[in-house]
Amino acid sequence: MTKNVEELKKDYADLLIRSGLNLRKGQRLAISCPVECADFARLCAEAAYEAGCREVIMSWNDDALTRLKYLHAEDDVFDSVNPWEKDFRDIVSEEGAGWLAIYAEDPENLRGVDPDRISRAQKAHGKAMEKFRQREMRSEFPWCVCSVPTDAWAKAVFPDMDKEDAKACLWEEILAACRVDGGDAVQNWKDHSDELQRHVQILNEYNFKELRYKNSAGTDVTVGLPEGHFWAGGEENGADGRPFSANIPTEEVFTLPKRDSINGTIVATRPLAHNGTLIEGFSFEVKDGKITDVHAEKGEQILRDAISVDEGASYFGEVALVPYDSPISNSGILFMNTLFDENASCHFAFGEAYPNIYGAENMSEEELKERGANFSMTHVDFMVGSSDMTITGITHDGEEVPVFVNGNFAF
Amino acid sequence: MTKNVEELKKDYADLLIRSGLNLRKGQRLAISCPVECADFARLCAEAAYEAGCREVIMSWNDDALTRLKYLHAEDDVFDSVNPWEKDFRDIVSEEGAGWLAIYAEDPENLRGVDPDRISRAQKAHGKAMEKFRQREMRSEFPWCVCSVPTDAWAKAVFPDMDKEDAKACLWEEILAACRVDGGDAVQNWKDHSDELQRHVQILNEYNFKELRYKNSAGTDVTVGLPEGHFWAGGEENGADGRPFSANIPTEEVFTLPKRDSINGTIVATRPLAHNGTLIEGFSFEVKDGKITDVHAEKGEQILRDAISVDEGASYFGEVALVPYDSPISNSGILFMNTLFDENASCHFAFGEAYPNIYGAENMSEEELKERGANFSMTHVDFMVGSSDMTITGITHDGEEVPVFVNGNFAF
Numbered sequence: 001m002t003k004n005v006e007e008l009k010k011d012y013a014d015l016l017i018r019s020g021l022n023l024r025k026g027q028r029l030a031i032s033c034p035v036e037c038a039d040f041a042r043l044c045a046e047a048a049y050e051a052g053c054r055e056v057i058m059s060w061n062d063d064a065l066t067r068l069k070y071l072h073a074e075d076d077v078f079d080s081v082n083p084w085e086k087d088f089r090d091i092v093s094e095e096g097a098g099w100l101a102i103y104a105e106d107p108e109n110l111r112g113v114d115p116d117r118i119s120r121a122q123k124a125h126g127k128a129m130e131k132f133r134q135r136e137m138r139s140e141f142p143w144c145v146c147s148v149p150t151d152a153w154a155k156a157v158f159p160d161m162d163k164e165d166a167k168a169c170l171w172e173e174i175l176a177a178c179r180v181d182g183g184d185a186v187q188n189w190k191d192h193s194d195e196l197q198r199h200v201q202i203l204n205e206y207n208f209k210e211l212r213y214k215n216s217a218g219t220d221v222t223v224g225l226p227e228g229h230f231w232a233g234g235e236e237n238g239a240d241g242r243p244f245s246a247n248i249p250t251e252e253v254f255t256l257p258k259r260d261s262i263n264g265t266i267v268a269t270r271p272l273a274h275n276g277t278l279i280e281g282f283s284f285e286v287k288d289g290k291i292t293d294v295h296a297e298k299g300e301q302i303l304r305d306a307i308s309v310d311e312g313a314s315y316f317g318e319v320a321l322v323p324y325d326s327p328i329s330n331s332g333i334l335f336m337n338t339l340f341d342e343n344a345s346c347h348f349a350f351g352e353a354y355p356n357i358y359g360a361e362n363m364s365e366e367e368l369k370e371r372g373a374n375f376s377m378t379h380v381d382f383m384v385g386s387s388d389m390t391i392t393g394i395t396h397d398g399e400e401v402p403v404f405v406n407g408n409f410a411f
Numbered sequence: 412m413t414k415n416v417e418e419l420k421k422d423y424a425d426l427l428i429r430s431g432l433n434l435r436k437g438q439r440l441a442i443s444c445p446v447e448c449a450d451f452a453r454l455c456a457e458a459a460y461e462a463g464c465r466e467v468i469m470s471w472n473d474d475a476l477t478r479l480k481y482l483h484a485e486d487d488v489f490d491s492v493n494p495w496e497k498d499f500r501d502i503v504s505e506e507g508a509g510w511l512a513i514y515a516e517d518p519e520n521l522r523g524v525d526p527d528r529i530s531r532a533q534k535a536h537g538k539a540m541e542k543f544r545q546r547e548m549r550s551e552f553p554w555c556v557c558s559v560p561t562d563a564w565a566k567a568v569f570p571d572m573d574k575e576d577a578k579a580c581l582w583e584e585i586l587a588a589c590r591v592d593g594g595d596a597v598q599n600w601k602d603h604s605d606e607l608q609r610h611v612q613i614l615n616e617y618n619f620k621e622l623r624y625k626n627s628a629g630t631d632v633t634v635g636l637p638e639g640h641f642w643a644g645g646e647e648n649g650a651d652g653r654p655f656s657a658n659i660p661t662e663e664v665f666t667l668p669k670r671d672s673i674n675g676t677i678v679a680t681r682p683l684a685h686n687g688t689l690i691e692g693f694s695f696e697v698k699d700g701k702i703t704d705v706h707a708e709k710g711e712q713i714l715r716d717a718i719s720v721d722e723g724a725s726y727f728g729e730v731a732l733v734p735y736d737s738p739i740s741n742s743g744i745l746f747m748n749t750l751f752d753e754n755a756s757c758h759f760a761f762g763e764a765y766p767n768i769y770g771a772e773n774m775s776e777e778e779l780k781e782r783g784a785n786f787s788m789t790h791v792d793f794m795v796g797s798s799d800m801t802i803t804g805i806t807h808d809g810e811e812v813p814v815f816v817n818g819n820f821a822f
Contacts, residue, residue, distance in 0.1 A: 026485065035446040035471060042475050049483035056480065057493065060446060060471040064453050069467065072460035074437065082468065084502065088495040 003182040005168070008175050012146075013043035015178065015185045015248065017051050019193075019235075020144030021098040022244045025052030028097035030088075032059040034104050040148045044100060057092065063109045063152065067276070070113040070121075078121040081128035089132040092141075096240070099136070099143040106152035107336035110276025118275045119305035126309060126377025133377070137354055138361070139236060142244035147174060147339050156336055177249040177328050177340065193234030193245065199253050199321070202411055203231040206401060208393035210261070211319065213346075215389040217267045221286065223319055224261025226372035228358045231255045239361065251328060251343040254320035256353040258372035260289040262316055270345055270383035273336045277302045282382075289315050289374075291350065307350055312376025318349035324387050324407030338381050345385030346404070351378035414593040416579070419586050422596045423557075424454035426589065426659065428462050430600045430646075431555030432509040433655045436463030439508040441499075443470040445515050451559045455511060468503065474520045474563065478687070481524040481532075489532040492539035500543040503552075507651070510547070510554040517563035518747035521687025529686045530716035537720055537788025544788065548765055549772070550647060553655035558585060558750050567747055588660040588739050588751065604645030604656065610664050610732070613822055614642040617812060619804040621672070622730065624757075626800040628678045632697065634730055635672025637783035639769045642666045650772065662739060662754040665731035667764040669783035671700040673727055681756055681794035684747045688713045693793075700726050700785075702761065718761055723787025729760035735798050735818025749792050756796030757815070762789035 003011070017023050029048045033041040045056040069077075092099065110118060126133070136143055147153075154166035161169065175181075179188035210224045233253035235243045267283040281297030291314040296303050307314045322329070322345055329344035353373045360368060365375065391404035402410035414422070428434050440459045444452040456467040480488075503510065521529060537544070547554055558564075565577035572580065586592070590599035621635045644664035646654045678694040692708030702725040707714050718725045733740070733756055740755035764784040771779060776786065802815035813821035 035449045038446045038473055038475075042473075042479070045476055045479050049479060053483075054485045055488045056476065056484070058471065058473070058476060060469070062449055062453075062469070064449075065456055065467065065469060068453070068456050068460060072464075073467070074465045077466045082499075082502075084495040084499040087498060088493075091493075091495065 005171060005175075008180050008182060009040065009171070010043055010047070011182070011185045012175060012178060012180045013040065014047045015180060015189055016044060016100060016144055016146050017047040018186050019189045020146065020245050020248045021100060021142045022242050023048055023051045023053055023098045023142070024242065026054050028054045028057060028092065028095065029100060030057045030059060030092045030097050031100045031102065032061065033102040034150055035060050035062045036150045037102055037104055037148050041102060044102075048098075057097070059088065063106045063150075067109055067113070070110055070117055075117070078117045078124065080124050086128040089129055093132045093135045096141045099141060101143065101145045103145050103147050103337070103339055104150045104153050105273065105276065105337070106150065107156050107273035108276065108278050109152070113276070115301045115305055118277070118302065119309070122275060122306070122378070123309050130377060133352065137352055137379075138239060139244075139246075140239045142238050142242065143246055144244065145247050145339055147337055149174070153337065157333060173331055173333060177331075177343070189245070189248070196233035196250070196253055199409060200231045200233050203253060203403075206393055206395060208401070209396045210394045211403065212392045212394065213266075213384070213389065215386045217269050217384075217386050218265060218283065219267045219384050219389075221262060221264030221266050224258035224372070225255060225319075226258045226357060228371065229255050230356050230358055232354075232356055247339060247343070249328065249340070249343055251322045251326040252320040252347070254318055254354065255356045256373055257316045257319045257348075258289070259315050259353075259369075259374045260372065262286045262289045266348065266384055268382050268384060269386050270334065270341050271336060272380070272382045273338065274299075274306060274380060275302060278336065279303045291315075306378065306380055309378050310376055312374050313351050313378045315350065315374040315376070316348055317351045317353035317374045317376065317379055318347075318381065320347050320349075320381070321391070321404065321409070322346050322385060323409055324385055324389065329385075341383055342381045345383035346389060346391070347381050347383045347385065349379050349381040351376040351380055416582060416586075419591050419593065420451065420582070421454055421458075422593070423586060423589060423591045424451065425458045426591060426596045426600055427455060427511060427555055427557050428458040429597050431557065431656050431659045432511060432553045433653050434459055434462045434464055434509045434553070435653065437465050439465045439468060439503065439506065440511060441468045441470060441503045441508050442511045442513065443472065444513040445561055446471050446473045447561045448513055448515055448559050452513060455513075459509075468508070470499065474517045474561075474687075478520055478524070481521055481528055486528070489528045489535065491535050497539040500540055504543045504546040507552045510552060512554065512556045514556050514558050514748070514750055515561045515564050516684065516687065516748070517561065518567050518684035519687065519689050520563070524687070526712045526716055529688070529713065530720070533686060533717070533789070534720050541788060544763065548763055548790075549650060550655075550657075551650045553649050553653065554657055555655065556658050556750055558748055560585070564748065568744060584742055584744060588742075588754070600656070600659070607644035607661070607664055608646075610820060611642045611644045614664065614814075617804055617806060619812070620807045621805045622814065623803045623805065624677075624795070624800065626797045628680050628795075628797050629676060629694065630678045630795055630800075632673060632675030632677050635669035635783070636666060636730075637669045637768060639782065640666045641767050641769055643765075643767055658750060658754070660739065660751070660754055662733045662737040663731040663758070665729055665765065666767045667784055668727045668730045668759075669700070670726050670764075670780075670785045671783065673697045673700045677759065677795055679793050679795060680797050681745065681752050682747060683791070683793045684749065685717060685791060686713060689747065690714050702726075717789065717791055720789050721787050723785050724762050724789045726761065726785040726787070727759055728762045728764035728785045728787065728790055729758075729792065731758050731760075731792070732802070732815065732820070733757050733796060734820055735796055735800065740796075752794055753792045756794035757800060757802070758792050758794045758796065760790050760792040762787040762791055
């Protein structure tokens with residue numbers, strides 16, 4: 001007996017609470033969610049209360065109202081964040097509540113909006129949410145990003161379908177990518193996470209000094225890795241020792257690059273939906289870790305603003321490996337949603353680094369910087385993978401080890 | 412050329428912004444709204460920005476998540492309010508932002524919930540929102556309550572219709588009650604408000620010492636009115652002198668009773684949807700202004716809890732006159748929503764008084780109490796009107812003046 005899609009949605013909600021957040025009895029749960037996805041938020045709340053959640057707290061958003069604000073509000077409102085919004089995130093992150101982000105933005109929601117407003121709002125938000133973001137990057141609370149279809153996002157992915165068909169198709173792709181197949185979704189996810197851990201272990205044993213990327217799209221770059229770095233993927237351990245999965249789906253294994261040790265050209269192979277704008281056909285020139293030149297066929301100003309929100313935004317914070325033959329990639333679909341597209345492709349992020357350095361929990365910001373960790377109020381993933389991507393690892397002994405061949409893991 | 416219903420909804424949104432709140436350029440607008448009614452909130456935001464609104468801020472709610480919380484959250488969460496929710500209301504009320512409450516609760520959303528949880532939550536909410544409520548009662552910011560259909564509310568009103576028909580019918584009733592007829596809705600509302608002002612003037616000229624109510628439902632009560640009280644209705648003046656309309660629709664003219672001067676029996680003639688529970692067939696015995704006995708055929712515990720949240724909750728704060736032949740009443744529909752049912756019927760409210768006393772803005776709480784104003788963290792309207800209601804006004808000279816005869820104004 002197969003489950004219908006409504007039952008599968010419940011399984012997905014349950015997976016997010018149990019594997020994504022690993023919510024414990026008595027813990028609070030904050031859900032950020034588009035109002036359009038209220039049905040799914042309710043399923044998540046039910047699953048949370050079933051797991052003994054103390055209280056579910058909502059942080060709603062709405063693309064349409066966000067767009068109206070960007071178009072019509074008074075100009076200086078974009079220079080600050082309302083204090084209760086900051087307090088909300090500070091309080092729930094400090095107490096260690098679970099944070100479920102239902103991310104389902106219309107990829108072009110802010111098309112035509114004054115980029116200066118977007119840039120200022122992003123700076124104000126980054127500054128106000130600094131504590132929250134630091135706790136998130138250090139896994140001081142369990143957090144999980146997931147996505148469910150909205151009308152606009154589904155139509156952007158499947159422009160030739162009518163709204164209902166597009167949403168149904170997008171649901172199908174999401175559930176498949178999350179291994180929600182009607183069986184034991186939690187066990188499926190565990191199996192998948194174990195498989196990611198296998199690559200993590202191999203990479204950690206090699207302890208590469210640097211990675212060299214090359215493909216026909218034009219990427220030709222050497223990426224240094226910090227002393228004492230480690231790779232992670234799938235389940236990770238929170239600061240309290242409880243495992244959680246920060247992204248569902250995820251196909252990546254990732255670590256941080258050494259801040260001043262990236263040199264070469266990086267060419268994006270998928271568009272980036274950032275701040276409600278689609279950035280397409282873009283590339284970076286990088287010298288000693290810093291982006292020195294930017295080109296984009298579309299959305300260049302938004303991209304230039306994004307790498308300029310602070311000093312650290314023009315340096316890198318993540319290097320992630322994803323096989324070209326991953327399930328999301330094999331779907332052949334361009335999701336225009338980072339949670340999916342980043343898991344279809346090797347990627348980097350500019351901005352804040354995940355502190356994937358052994359002993360980081362006992363290091364000061366200064367010590368982490370010395371090791372090569374980048375700090376910023378932003379963290380933006382973008383995709384570079386391709387079917388002909390070659391990545392070579394260089395060990396501290398100078399040995400060259402094939403890591404990726406023809407877009408896939410060599411081991 | 413007549414307007415279609417989507418155009419009429421725009422007219423309603425525009426009416427709320429222009430006549431309800433009389434929003435001024437540069438003012439912020441906070442909208443409290445069920446997530447299910449996001450479409451209508453967006454229309455209101457558009458109208459607000461068109462009027463020069465500085466920023467629209469949302470306070471979303473969701474009946475389903477509220478019910479899940481009441482059923483499953485940990486018990487002590489009902490004893491406090493999250494600090495950011497209090498701060499939000501304190502900040503926007505202090506700056507004098509407009510407050511639009513889109514009120515569309517499922518009248519029986521909390522059926523079967525532990526009444527103790529509801530009672531404690533109401534107390535905690537009342538205490539946390541004290542400043543906000545005081546500013547609201549004193550019209551220190553423009554506020555307006557309106558309603559739009561939700562699935563659950565429409566089905567409660569029209570149980571025999573399917574969901575879409577029920578919502579369409581409820582929209583029709585709402586638009587009619589608000590005089591949104593495709594013509595100039597703002598002018599229609601002004602004309603209606605002027606008509607209410609005619610009764611206000613007559614009542615203020617009589618300056619009654621007390622009102623005596625009697626009908627066959629069993630109401631037999633004398634209601635004293637404070638020295639220096641005044642009646643109001645329709646448009647009122649905010650503390651800044653700008654007129655606004657706190658309820659759209661409204662059919663009432665109202666003032667406050669003298670706290671210790673109500674004696675007799677008050678019998679409700681319509682059910683009361685309060686805190687997600689329907690209270691039916693209820694009556695109060697009142698002595699020297701205080702409710703001394705309560706009876707309800709359904710929901711008695713919720714009602715007893717409601718009049719016990721604090722000392723003032725068992726005294727009265729509003730006396731309102733509505734003709735039995737008002738349009739909402741003539742629709743013959745039981746809305747199970749106070750905004751509508753209170754405007755189909757003469758009503759009282761227990762709890763906090765509107766300070767409808769000349770010079771109140773310069774009086775301390777003590778001075779207002781001395782005049783007979785009641786203070787409480789709650790304010791709950793309930794309906795007493797009927798087709799045979801007789802209300803007699805007694806002037807300070809002892810003259811008896813018919814105010815209501817057979818349920819309608821005698822003048």
